[in-house]
Amino acid sequence: MPLQAVRPKILGFISEQASAWLVALVVLLAGCALTTIVAWAASDLYEQQVRQRFQLLVNERFARLQERFEDQEQRLNGLRRFFVNSDDVSREEFDGFAQPLLLRARAYSWAPRVFREQRGRFEQEMSRQIGRPYVIRELNAAGELVPAAERDEYVPVLYSQTQSLLGVPLGFDLLAQPLRRSTLERAHRSGKLAVSQPMQLVGVEPAYATGVLLVAPVAHLSSAESSSNEPYGYVMAVISMRQLVADGLPKPDLDNLVMQIVDTSDLQQRVLFESNNVVADSDLVSVRRLSLGDHVYALSLHPSQVFEQSNHSSLPTILSMGGLLSLLLSALLYVLVSQRQRALRLVDQRTAQLRLREQELRDAHGQLRSVLNAATQVAIIATDLRGIINTFNAGAEQMLGFKAEQVIGQLTLATLHSSSELEARSASLSVALGKRIPASQAMLVESPDNPHEAREWTLIRQDGSHLSVNMLGTVLLDDHGLWIGHLAIYLDITEQKRVYEALAARDRLLKKLSAHVPGGIFQFTLEPRDNWRFIYASDGMRDIYEIEVSALQQDANKVFERIHPQDAERVRTSIRLSALQLSHWREEYRVLLPQRGLRWIRGEATPEELPGGGTLWHGYVSDISDLKRVEEELRALSITDSLTGIHNRRYFQDRLKAEMVRLNRTSGALSVIMLDIDHFKRINDQHGHAVGDGVLQELCKRISQRLRRSDVFCRLGGEEFMVLCPNTDGEQAYGLALELWQSLRSAPMASVGIVTASFGVASWQADEGIDALLLRADSAVYVAKQAGRDRVEVVARALDPAGPQSGPH
Missing domain, CATH: 3.30.450.350 (CHASE domain)
Structure with a gap:
C-alpha cells in the first residue's frame, strides 16, 4: 500500500x-x-x-x-x-x-x-446693651456706612x-x-x-x-x-x-x-x-x-x-x-x-x-564486540532477559578472577553482587516505584530520581574477597529495536575510595582545628588577569564576613563588597603589593555587615608564588572591633578636658600644627581667639572651687553654642581658653570674638552673677610660625587685661621689642 x-x-x-x-x-x-x-x-x-x-x-x-x-x-x-x-x-x-x-x-x-417713631428709643436701648454706640446705618453712594435716612420702617x-x-x-x-x-x-x-x-x-x-x-x-x-x-x-x-x-x-x-x-x-x-x-x-x-x-x-x-x-x-x-x-x-x-x-x-x-x-551498522556491530573484549581495565558483562551471563570480557576475568567459560551460561549477574546490597536496593526501589522489584534485578533498574546514574556496588570475587566498583547498566536491543538483554560496565574504585577516605579524614581534622581557632583561616589566590579566588575558607570566615563559605569559594569579590568603601581600594592595593614583593600581608580595615553593622577586621597572610603564575596566601582574619573601641576611647580621653568636656591643650596643639601645614601648602586664612576669665581666683575664693568649676562649665556651654561647626574650642588650662578658627581672616575673627564676649556678659550665672572675660584676637600672617601667632594672641589678652578687662583686643602685627601693639576694640 x-x-x-x-x-x-x-x-x-x-x-x-x-x-x-x-x-x-x-x-x-x-x-x-x-x-x-x-x-x-x-x-x-x-x-x-x-x-x-x-x-x-x-x-x-x-x-x-x-x-x-x-x-x-x-x-x-x-x-x-x-x-x-x-x-x-x-x-x-x-x-x-x-x-x-x-x-x-x-x-x-x-x-x-423698627418703625420711624421707635428708632431713637431703639438705638439708645441697643447702645446701652452692647456698651458702644449703636446706629441704624446704610451705604451711601461711595460705599461707606452712614446713619440711615428717615423712613417709615427699618x-x-x-x-x-x-x-x-x-x-x-x-x-x-x-x-x-x-x-x-x-x-x-x-x-x-x-x-x-x-x-x-x-x-x-x-x-x-x-x-x-x-x-x-x-x-x-x-x-x-x-x-x-x-x-x-x-x-x-x-x-x-x-x-x-x-x-x-x-x-x-x-x-x-x-x-x-x-x-x-x-x-x-x-x-x-x-x-x-x-x-x-x-x-x-x-x-x-x-x-x-x-x-x-x-x-x-x-x-x-x-x-x-x-x-x-x-x-x-x-x-x-x-x-x-x-x-x-x-x-x-x-x-x-x-x-x-x-x-x-x-x-x-x-x-x-x-x-x-x-x-x-543499516548494513553499515551490522558490520560495525562485529567490530564493537572486538573492542569490548580488548578493554582489560573495565569489566563488561552482558546478560539475556533471564539475567544469565552471555558476555564476559577479559577485563571482567582480570577483575573478578573467573574464567569466561566458568561464568557464561552458568551464572547470573546477581550471583556476582553482595546479596545484602541487592535486598536493600530492592526494598528502596519497590517503595519509590510503587511495585515489587526482585532482588535479582535491583542492580539493573534505574532510580526515578537519578536515571543513568553510575552507582557503587560490592562484587564477590572468585576467592570470596569483596571488590568496590562503579556500575553503569543499560538495556541491549537487537537490530529491530527489541529488548534482548542487559549490559553492565564495572570500574574498580578500590584505590579511589582509599584516597577519598584519606582526604575526608584530613578535611575533618582541618575543620575541627579551624573551628577552635578564633577568627577565620583561609587560602587565597591572585591569578593572572586579576582573578581573585578563595581555595579554602574555614567556618570562622562566615562569622567574620556573614557570608556562607560556599559563596566565598565561588566568588571572592563578595568579601570586597563587605569592606567599607573608604578601605576597599587600600586593601586591594596592599594585596597586589604583597603579591609583587612576596612580602607578608597585614591590614586593618572596616567591614559593613548586614546584621552586626560596622566592624574592624585584622588580616595577616604569608604569600608564595605559584608555579603556573599567580600568588597563593595562607592566612587568617580576626575581629578587632573591641580593641579598636578601647583605642578610640583612650584617644578621646587623651584629647578631652575632663571637667568641661571640650578639647584640651594637646588636641589644640595638634590641630594648630595641622592647620599651619595646610596654610604653608595651599595658603589661606587662620585666626585664633584667646580668652581669660576676669577675677576667676576671686570666684574660687568667695564661692568655693565647686562653684568655680560650674562657672567654667557654663562658660564652655555658652561659647560652644555660638561657635561655628568648623571652629575648634579648647581649654589651655585653668581659666584660659582658645578658639581655633580655620579659613577665617582677622575681621571675621574679631566679629566672632565680639559675639562670644557679648554672650558671656549678657546674662548672669547662678550664684556668681555676671562673669566677664578678656579676649585677644590674632590672625596668621605670611611666614609666621606657631609661637609668634600664639604670642600675639596672648599679648592681645594682656592688653585687654591692662585696659580694664571685659573687652576684646586685637594684635594686628608681629610683635617687636617695643612691646605689644593693639588694634581696635
Whole structure:
C-alpha cells in the first residue's frame, strides 16, 4: 500500500495538498469576522452601562444636593421657632443657638422691624446693651456706612453669627438695598421662607463669593396660626452656593460629574455654581430642579473627563486583541501545515538513507564486540532477559578472577553482587516505584530520581574477597529495536575510595582545628588577569564576613563588597603589593555587615608564588572591633578636658600644627581667639572651687553654642581658653570674638552673677610660625587685661621689642 494512502489529514479535516497560505487566509478572515461581531455586541453593552452609571451618579448627586437645600431651610426654620417660642432672646442666647447651625452657611442674623417713631428709643436701648454706640446705618453712594435716612420702617441687623473675617456690620438696614428689600417683602407677604436673587458676598474668598440670602419672617406665637400674621422681625441665613454645594464632594480631578446651578427666576440667568473640572465630549446630560425657599434652581449635570477616562470603551482592545489572535492563529496554522508537508518530504528522503546505513551498522556491530573484549581495565558483562551471563570480557576475568567459560551460561549477574546490597536496593526501589522489584534485578533498574546514574556496588570475587566498583547498566536491543538483554560496565574504585577516605579524614581534622581557632583561616589566590579566588575558607570566615563559605569559594569579590568603601581600594592595593614583593600581608580595615553593622577586621597572610603564575596566601582574619573601641576611647580621653568636656591643650596643639601645614601648602586664612576669665581666683575664693568649676562649665556651654561647626574650642588650662578658627581672616575673627564676649556678659550665672572675660584676637600672617601667632594672641589678652578687662583686643602685627601693639576694640 502506498505511503500517502495511510497518512491522516492535518487536524483531522485539512488535506495535505491544501496550500498553507490558503489555510492561513481562511482562518484570518474567520477570526476577523468573529472579532467584529464580538466588538459590536460589546460596544452596545458599553453604551448601556455608561448611561446607567451616569444616571446612578446623577441620582446620588441630586439627592445629596436636595438634602442640603432642605437642611438649610430646616436650620433657618429652627432659628425662627427659637425666636417665636421665646419672649426675649439675648445676644448670648442667639450666639449659643446659631453657632452650631453654621455648617455650610456663611452667617445667621436677626433683624427686628423698627418703625420711624421707635428708632431713637431703639438705638439708645441697643447702645446701652452692647456698651458702644449703636446706629441704624446704610451705604451711601461711595460705599461707606452712614446713619440711615428717615423712613417709615427699618430692618437693622441686631445679632449676627458669621464665619466671615470681616463680620456683619451691626445696625445695617436691610431695607436700604433693593435686592434685600425685595426678599424681605416677599417673606413678609408669604409668611414663609424667601430667597434673594444671586448676590456677591463680602469678606469671603472670590471663589465662594456668589451666594444668596435666605430670609424667614418671625411672628409672635399668639398670632402664629393666623393667616394675617404680621412679623416683628426676620432671621436670615447668608449662604455661599459653592460652600453649600461643593463641601464634601470629590475634588475636581476626581469628580465624575460637571455641575451648573442657575436660578430659574433670575432674568440674567447668572450661574450660582459651576464645577471647575472639564466636561467630557459626550452627549449625556441631565437637568434636575432644586428648590430653596420660594425659588427653583436648574441643576445641569454633564459627565466629566474623569468619568470618561474611568469608563473607557473596550472596543479598541477587543478589536486589537481579536485581530492579533486571528493573525497569530493563521500564522500558527501556516507554520503547522507547511512544516508537516516539509517533514513528510524529509521522511521519504531519510528512509532511503537509513536503509543504506543499516548494513553499515551490522558490520560495525562485529567490530564493537572486538573492542569490548580488548578493554582489560573495565569489566563488561552482558546478560539475556533471564539475567544469565552471555558476555564476559577479559577485563571482567582480570577483575573478578573467573574464567569466561566458568561464568557464561552458568551464572547470573546477581550471583556476582553482595546479596545484602541487592535486598536493600530492592526494598528502596519497590517503595519509590510503587511495585515489587526482585532482588535479582535491583542492580539493573534505574532510580526515578537519578536515571543513568553510575552507582557503587560490592562484587564477590572468585576467592570470596569483596571488590568496590562503579556500575553503569543499560538495556541491549537487537537490530529491530527489541529488548534482548542487559549490559553492565564495572570500574574498580578500590584505590579511589582509599584516597577519598584519606582526604575526608584530613578535611575533618582541618575543620575541627579551624573551628577552635578564633577568627577565620583561609587560602587565597591572585591569578593572572586579576582573578581573585578563595581555595579554602574555614567556618570562622562566615562569622567574620556573614557570608556562607560556599559563596566565598565561588566568588571572592563578595568579601570586597563587605569592606567599607573608604578601605576597599587600600586593601586591594596592599594585596597586589604583597603579591609583587612576596612580602607578608597585614591590614586593618572596616567591614559593613548586614546584621552586626560596622566592624574592624585584622588580616595577616604569608604569600608564595605559584608555579603556573599567580600568588597563593595562607592566612587568617580576626575581629578587632573591641580593641579598636578601647583605642578610640583612650584617644578621646587623651584629647578631652575632663571637667568641661571640650578639647584640651594637646588636641589644640595638634590641630594648630595641622592647620599651619595646610596654610604653608595651599595658603589661606587662620585666626585664633584667646580668652581669660576676669577675677576667676576671686570666684574660687568667695564661692568655693565647686562653684568655680560650674562657672567654667557654663562658660564652655555658652561659647560652644555660638561657635561655628568648623571652629575648634579648647581649654589651655585653668581659666584660659582658645578658639581655633580655620579659613577665617582677622575681621571675621574679631566679629566672632565680639559675639562670644557679648554672650558671656549678657546674662548672669547662678550664684556668681555676671562673669566677664578678656579676649585677644590674632590672625596668621605670611611666614609666621606657631609661637609668634600664639604670642600675639596672648599679648592681645594682656592688653585687654591692662585696659580694664571685659573687652576684646586685637594684635594686628608681629610683635617687636617695643612691646605689644593693639588694634581696635
